[in-house]
Amino acid sequence: MQLTREARCAHTRGSAGLSPFTRTLLTLCLIAAPALAGVLPEDRADVLWHSYNGGDITIQGPSVLVRKKVGDNLSLSASYYEDMISSASIDVKLSASPYHETRKQESVGADYLHGKSTYSAGFITSKEPDYKANTSYFSVSQDMFGDLTTLTLGYRRGWDQVFRDIKTPQGVLENDPTFHQRADHRGYSLSLTQILTRNAILGFNYELLTDQGYLANPYREIRFLSPGQGRGFMLAEQVYPNTRTSNAASVQLKYYLPYRAALTGQYRFFHDTWGVLAHTVELDYTHPVWKHWIFDGSLRYYRQSAADFYSDLFPRANYQNFMGRDRELAAFHSYTLGAGASYQFAVPGVRWISKSSANVRVDHLMVDYSDFRNALLAGSYGAGNEPLYRLNANIFQVFVSIWF
Amino acid sequence: MGVSPVKLMRAVTAALLLAALAGCAAPTPWVKPYEREHFADPIMSFNRDPVSSTYLQHVFETREGAHGATGSVGGGCGCN
Amino acid sequence: MKNRIAAIAATLAIALPALAGSAGGGPAPQFTLSARGGRDVSLAQYHGQVVMINFWASWCGPCRQEMPLLESIYKKYNKLGFTLLGVNVEPDSQAADDWLKATPVTFPILYDKESKVSKLYDVAGMPSTVIIDRRGKLRMLHRGYKPGDENEYLDSIRSLIRE
Numbered sequence: 076m077q078l079t080r081e082a083r084c085a086h087t088r089g090s091a092g093l094s095p096f097t098r099t100l101l102t103l104c105l106i107a108a109p110a111l112a113g114v115l116p117e118d119r120a121d122v123l124w125h126s127y128n129g130g131d132i133t134i135q136g137p138s139v140l141v142r143k144k145v146g147d148n149l150s151l152s153a154s155y156y157e158d159m160i161s162s163a164s165i166d167v168k169l170s171a172s173p174y175h176e177t178r179k180q181e182s183v184g185a186d187y188l189h190g191k192s193t194y195s196a197g198f199i200t201s202k203e204p205d206y207k208a209n210t211s212y213f214s215v216s217q218d219m220f221g222d223l224t225t226l227t228l229g230y231r232r233g234w235d236q237v238f239r240d241i242k243t244p245q246g247v248l249e250n251d252p253t254f255h256q257r258a259d260h261r262g263y264s265l266s267l268t269q270i271l272t273r274n275a276i277l278g279f280n281y282e283l284l285t286d287q288g289y290l291a292n293p294y295r296e297i298r299f300l301s302p303g304q305g306r307g308f309m310l311a312e313q314v315y316p317n318t319r320t321s322n323a324a325s326v327q328l329k330y331y332l333p334y335r336a337a338l339t340g341q342y343r344f345f346h347d348t349w350g351v352l353a354h355t356v357e358l359d360y361t362h363p364v365w366k367h368w369i370f371d372g373s374l375r376y377y378r379q380s381a382a383d384f385y386s387d388l389f390p391r392a393n394y395q396n397f398m399g400r401d402r403e404l405a406a407f408h409s410y411t412l413g414a415g416a417s418y419q420f421a422v423p424g425v426r427w428i429s430k431s432s433a434n435v436r437v438d439h440l441m442v443d444y445s446d447f448r449n450a451l452l453a454g455s456y457g458a459g460n461e462p463l464y465r466l467n468a469n470i471f472q473v474f475v476s477i478w479f
Numbered sequence: 480m481g482v483s484p485v486k487l488m489r490a491v492t493a494a495l496l497l498a499a500l501a502g503c504a505a506p507t508p509w510v511k512p513y514e515r516e517h518f519a520d521p522i523m524s525f526n527r528d529p530v531s532s533t534y535l536q537h538v539f540e541t542r543e544g545a546h547g548a549t550g551s552v553g554g555g556c557g558c559n
Numbered sequence: 560m561k562n563r564i565a566a567i568a569a570t571l572a573i574a575l576p577a578l579a580g581s582a583g584g585g586p587a588p589q590f591t592l593s594a595r596g597g598r599d600v601s602l603a604q605y606h607g608q609v610v611m612i613n614f615w616a617s618w619c620g621p622c623r624q625e626m627p628l629l630e631s632i633y634k635k636y637n638k639l640g641f642t643l644l645g646v647n648v649e650p651d652s653q654a655a656d657d658w659l660k661a662t663p664v665t666f667p668i669l670y671d672k673e674s675k676v677s678k679l680y681d682v683a684g685m686p687s688t689v690i691i692d693r694r695g696k697l698r699m700l701h702r703g704y705k706p707g708d709e710n711e712y713l714d715s716i717r718s719l720i721r722e
Binding site for chain 2: 121123125127138139140154156220221222223229262264266268270272273274276278280281282284321323324325327329331335336337343345347349351353355361363369377379382403404409411413415417434436438440442470472474476
């Protein structure tokens, strides 16, 4: 089983959709650029264990990242990530049965530094029993204005294959042979970081994403009013549009406080052709103390409006062309409170490790839906009058990082 | 709604033109390289712990309708 | 389309400044800074020697990478009329002193806490290295550090020592 977006990977960068004119401009700039250089990311290895617990879903697993320079201009990275999912969520309880499943994701990437430009490329592949996703990305990053400004252009391309699990008469889950869909994703991104003063740096990101193909969740269903039937409603298949274009733009400001601490403010605006409008605001504070410790605190507020074709309860069957009841597309707002502690230490006797840290982070997520109801309580309240759904989740991370 | 790829490409071209001019005829930076010590401090990095921030982004993106515009690159220390 | 590219190429070629090459050849600006060990050091006291000034900071990775190489260059050529001055550009020298305790060097370390000398020499990259000849003229300006750059320094030092 899967949540459609579960398998799609975030945080990828891309390229190659540039016109000949643009390509020439870029090449000219790179050839003529002064012979100074930027800096590649540091060599490091991180091992993390993550755990999400909320809404009757438990997801945990490892995440490993290794990054190493090869020569002076190339940095290679590889990562492995797993989600071990145990779900008896409200969606699963309504129209399916609890399940266990593992999603595995692997990625490789390379960053090449030439003068003031960094070229990055990579590939991410994600597999779970009923969803396969492959993403490739390419980006170019350029330092300019005396290294005060960095401009990054990226392109990513994703190819997904969607399957649907059904239970055989023997009780085994396997792919429904009649169900095999595809989804394609394209992303264009532009990022800018700008040093404003000795103590402040600004980041700006814009991303345009287009999705095409099967974009729904094959296990979720819509419900429509059906008085006289058991629960007062009946379930039916979701019908999603097969295209989606999204625009997202965000601003981050990081400020260095004189006693050595950092304050970050972020805002993101999102709007898509499905009618979802979302605002994200986040405040983070980082405070190092006592030589070895760094403490972090964060507060995140998120609010979104529902997709045009979303409804918790449609008045009747086939009410409109597109119908969905995925709570990810409902109107809701959420708060997330996070705190982290990090202990920096040197590993004695192991000379190739320059520094290391042990870290812990907890986040508490509280989601309040405005138009998604707990349909499991239809019997007590009547269809359409059930209490609005609320979700609390605890997210826990523990990880060790080493630099070499 | 939604910006068409054509409009986006025009904006990108304009940005690249700016980049080309900027990268090749560098004006005087108002924060000198020797004044950028704070940006070399890991606490001022936009992405200090990539495994952790990537994971949290993933948690939010799978439960929310919004996605994208979360990566941040750069913030040079003025080195090299 | 081709005209567009030609026009832009011409503009860029004209706009391209000469960077990371030789310095003007003018006299090196004079200065006096306090040094590690307590005393004050002036550039004037090294007139007659080949002087290499390296602007560095403890927070700058390539600077730290370069320091051991500078130390070996100093040891090798110091008796032949060459000296190296490490100008630390940090307003607070605590981090630099801590780093030097772990990675000691024998050449003089000067503290440019108010960035007076950095401004005088128009430091536009970290690290920055200038080489001054026996007559006090600026002969080489090198910005940044990549492994292999020390060969450029050595070529310059060897030819200037012979003058």
